[in-house]
Ligand SMILES: Cc1cc2nc3c(=O)[nH]c(=O)nc-3n(C[C@H](O)[C@H](O)[C@H](O)COP(=O)(O)O)c2cc1C
């Protein structure tokens with residue numbers, strides 16, 4: 001199969017997936033303004049290269065919360081991988097391990113986090129958590145992530161309620177098919193009961209404090225878009241901030257993450273790493289985000305398209321394409337490493 005670009009993977013995924021499942025993966029909230037804005041904002045930024053710097057083959061690796069990523073492109077947490085491919089999260093994790101990058105396993109995974117870890121020895125896994133109103137069950141999830149060897153907890157805070165996704169409403173898609181479930185949500189105390197994922201508007205900073213007391217794992221706060229919240233996150237001892245609008249799937253009209261990034265980086269003041277996801281589709285997008293102060297980015301939908309198109313091989317190819325593009329763009333920018341990128345190399349073009 002001639003998958004030369006991420007776009008080709010999306011086309012193949014669309015051809016293979018049931019239309020309602022494609023819509024679930026691709027779609028977003030409301031008019032999908034934010035979905036489109038994420039990519040469009042990257043396109044409005046230009047990279048201004050440096051020349052004659054005598055740079056060798058560029059170094060792309062970064063260290064993040066004790067995990068080493070050979071390329072600063074992580075796998076964002078996305079739900080329901082077995083809807084895209086029978087091997088589901090197992091395939092994604094093997095591909096992330098082969099690419100030497102971090103996979104953030106979704107709490108809504110269709111393979112239990114321990115089984116994902118077993119399927120991909122050597123994979124660097126982090127676990128994404130929606131704090132549950134039942135504190136005891138939240139603790140169960142944290143212990144499962146710890147037991148699986150996850151190295152960080154990524155706490156998603158942009159979902160006090162589920163976004164209104166009109167494609168899903170139109171398609172009547174609101175549940176997994178019979179043979180699949182959110183395996184992390186099995187309730188040990190009640191045999192085979194699978195709990196629903198509860199999103200709660202009542203969560204507060206106190207829940208973050210409680211989590212910090214519950215575990216020694218570093219906490220990454222995912223879904224920070226306002227600089228005031230970035231400052232509060234530091235007050236509450238988080239280890240990293242992830243600028244994310246959930247790929248446009250929660251509140252529609254949230255600005256593009258790349259446009260929000262500089263203010264969050266300024267608010268963090270170098271105290272913790274800042275990550276970004278949303279609309280990263282090219283190596284040049286990765287460079288723009290790093291130049292504006294992100295330590296690394298994560299990709300959501302591109303990984304799903306690789307998985308749907310060709311399973312583990314497809315995800316490996318998607319991550320490999322991004323790596324090649326990052327190396328190539330760094331060389332063209334005269335950078336010997338990602339650490340040489342700086343804000344002066346990014347210019348708004350329109
Ligand atoms: C199909 C799908 C499922 C997702 N599931 C989750 C999830 O379970 N937990 C979470 O924190 N974010 C979830 N997200 C959001 C992603 O982590 C990420 O923020 C977003 O996909 C980034 O944008 P991109 O798809 O443009 O790369 C999901 C996104 C998609 C597209």
Ligand SMILES: CC(C)CC(=O)C(=O)O
Pocket residue numbers: 079108197246249
């Ligand atoms: C099952 C959902 C809670 C997963 C999610 O976060 C999403 O679809 O964006």
